[in-house]
Amino acid sequence: MDGLLTIGELAARTGVATSALRFYEERGLIRAERTEAGHRRYPRAVARRVAFVVFAQRVGLTLEEIGGELAKLPADRPPTRQEWGRLSRTWRARIDERIAELERLRGGLTECIGCGCLSLDRCAILNPGDRLAENGPGPRLWLGDARPGLDRAKTGGQGDAAAERT
Amino acid sequence: MDGLLTIGELAARTGVATSALRFYEERGLIRAERTEAGHRRYPRAVARRVAFVVFAQRVGLTLEEIGGELAKLPADRPPTRQEWGRLSRTWRARIDERIAELERLRGGLTECIGCGCLSLDRCAILNPGDRLAENGPGPRLWLGDARPGLDRAKTGGQGDAAAERT
DNA sequence: TCTTGTCTTCAAGCGCGGTTGAAGATGTAC
DNA sequence: GTACATCTTCAACCGCGCTTGAAGACAAGA
Helix, strand or coil, X not given: CCCCEXXXXXXXXXXXXXXXXXXXXXXXXXXXXXXXXXXXXECCHHHHHHHHXXXXXXXXXXXXXXXXXXXXXXXXXCCCHHHHHHHHHHHHHHHHHHHHHHHHHHHHHHHCCCCCCCCCCCCCXXXXXXXXXXXXXXXXXXXXXXCCCXXXXXXXCCCCCCCCCC | CCCCECHHHHHHHHCCCHHHXXXXXXXXXCCCEECCCCCEEECCHHHHHHHHHHHHHHHXXXXXXXXXXXXXXXXXXXXXXXXXXXXXXXXXXXXXHHHHHHHHHHHHHHHCCXXXXXXXXXXXXXXXXXXXXXXXXXXXXXXXXXXXXXXXXXXXXXXXXXXXXX
């Protein structure tokens, strides 16, 4: 044991299933050395990367985005303070955005919905500025498009999804 | 026009694609009357339900959960203050939880990760209490299981997903 | 009347993030 | 040397939240 972990050991340490680890590798998020027999061997630093993936997912990033972030970090050593500093600033911003939105929604629970105005036309929360009908897609406007990625509670389909109505 | 909307009109008003509206109907979230020819006709109140769905998705509920919530509300009239009061209390709690988690994660950006301890074993944020390895599943522990549903950034698979490692 | 647009159903497909299972190689403990 | 656990790849499948497309009915204006 050169400080190298088998996939099972890494799974045990990180709490991430082996199938997920292989999946992450396929997606380029982590990498493994191989034994002669073709078995994966993970340097310890990989555990940090896996932890990073889990953390980032929890924050609300997609695996693709996480891959992009990971590409900025060294694969084989802990990141420097500076490297982390850059990264965490971006993340912090995204988290703040999402929190702000949740607070806005929470406010809507009493102010807008509570007052019965969930009738849509007048509702500033559900219908921010009446740009709605003109804009095309639709739910994307409130749901995802404005903030592509964060929480990705619904970046939904794939293409533009330009709805059905002309 | 009895105050009844066609599916296209409802789509235009709500910003939700007709395909999604049919999908919601299939899932029991909304209902439509039918013309002789079988075309859908929506009472105006349905627009409120659709708005509700969008709002709730944004908060982070699944369609199934939203169906449950909608079942508690009248289909044909605006909800009373009391009805809204009950509902919004539960929601507020969920939003608060999610915000709290995001704040915790944000804190981790500097306190835990920033200090380099993303080495997993000592990390209080990634590894809340070391119950991790014992508990079975794994990522579910941090990711979804604790808070089944909210934000559902990852309630992931279906069953228990008891990983691969014994 | 004819054309164009909107509606219907039904089946299939997509992106995401994996899991499951089969078939086989390898490693380890007794 | 023989079990039995762990590993490999590969293909298929899952749940979620829809979208897309085909094939056909219906509606409204010129």
